[in-house]
Amino acid sequence: MEKESLFVPEVRGQAKALALLIAQNVREYFKCEKHRKEFEAWYLSKYGKPYQWVSVSQKKSK
Structure with missing residues (x-):
């Protein structure tokens, strides 16, 4: 299910092109x-842990 775009x-x-460039x-x-x-x-220092x-491929398999 694709999210509605703002x-x-x-x-x-x-x-989408800008988001891809930022991610790259x-x-x-x-x-x-x-x-x-x-x-x-x-x-x-921020979170104390x-x-x-986690690699992208590990996230997708979960």
Whole structure:
């Protein structure tokens, strides 16, 4: 079941393209071990527990 879009039909394609670009940039950013370590340190200080990395393929199989 697809979620209802908040965008008017004329710009839905652009919104999907932007979302894909953002997701790709985030994925690329976290490929760097330094960036992952910085995020893990921030997460631990914010939430008091270590972050558990889960791959996309593991999430889909659940």
